[in-house]
Amino acid sequence: MKTWQRVLAWFLGGCLIVGAFWFFTQTSLSDGDNQIDKDKKALISEFNSNKDNIFSQINQLITEKKYDEAISLVNKYQVTEDEALLKLKDQVQAELTKTNTQKQITDLSNELSATPESELQKRFDLYSKLLELVPDNSEYKTKHDELQTILERQQIISAQFSGEDGAHRKLEKLIKFKIKDVSTYKHLETKYVENDDNTLTITTTFYGKKSNSGKITKNTVTAIVDSNGNPIRIVSWK
Template identity: 85%
Template sequence: MKTWQRVLACFLGGCLIVGAFWFFTQTPLSDGDNQIEKEKKAIISEFNSNKENIFTQINRLISEEKYDEAISLASKYQVTEDEALLKLKDQAQAELTKVNTQKQITDLSNELNATPESELQKRFDLYSKLLELVPDNSEYKTKHAELKPIVERLQMISSQFMGENGAHRKLEKFIKFKMKDVSNYEHLETKYVENDDNTLTITTTFNGKKGDSGKITKNTVTAIVDSNGNPIRIVSWK
């Protein structure tokens, strides 16, 4: 066989392979597309034949506040792209959103009423959530604004203490720095009092060696710290 004949044979063979591959891979996809198109046409036909009845059903479901069912029925025929149908679906969706929002407001309000006044952080969080749902509510705005600086200060104070044992971070560091032997240090208790000048009075009780004595005793340190927790004055160490 001549060279050009071999080339032609290879070319034709390749075309046959490619053609066969295209046929067997594309045919099922086309069948699938045809099936989808058939289903779409069937839905459109069903909608056109029962349009008035379908609208009546959707309107009835909306009037009965069965918004989920109304949305589901409208979605079934959404492929028709009928403007009146889409408006009804949007209406049902809007009403459902209102209902869900009102339920959230009621639940949050009930939780707020059941929360003691002393639980400032929780009440602040609840007012924050309510404001997200009803941003123009003057009562929520006022309460939220009143609690915000208080909660922020409480958070600032809380951050000064260790969660595991309640020790004051910076005062404990200062105490250990002043001790000659910190290996026997054992925190017992820490209390604080807020002062009018935005400082705190911290009282820490701990076990440890005092001075050059080799005896481990109970110690109590009282100190004034600033708003960032830095010790600014030791009131007593005994």
């Protein structure tokens, strides 16, 4: 067989294979479409023959608050595009959403009741979630805003202190400026109290050389700082 004849034979053979594959694929797709049409027609026929009974089942499930089952039954016959059925589906979905929302509110409220007042961040997070579910609830809004103010205040205060040893940064800077030998400074402890006028009373204990005596002594400084941590005055230095 000549070369051109072999090439032609391969080409024709390939065409036959591709053609056969296309034929069987199309046949399979056609069979699938036909089956879908048959199933659709069967459901429509079943729905039309038992319409009253189907609606009765759905309404009974709604009465029993079995909304998931009711929606499942509605979805089964949704292909019928029956207007009353679709309207009933919207009703069931609304009831399901309402029920799920109420359950979330109950769960969050129970968790809130079990959360100590001292756990401010957790309580704030719970009130935030409740507000997402019930935005117009004035009690949730008030509690949420109160906690937000407290937490923001705590963040401002926390930022004034060193994360390493707890020293108040700006007061420590002032102390180091006033002592005779900065190299002798060693922070021991810092405490604070919030005042009614939005200031803080800071008490810091440290080792350092306060005078020219040459002795390194234990010192305690009490000072008032403003809301941003700026020292207002030193109350005592012992």
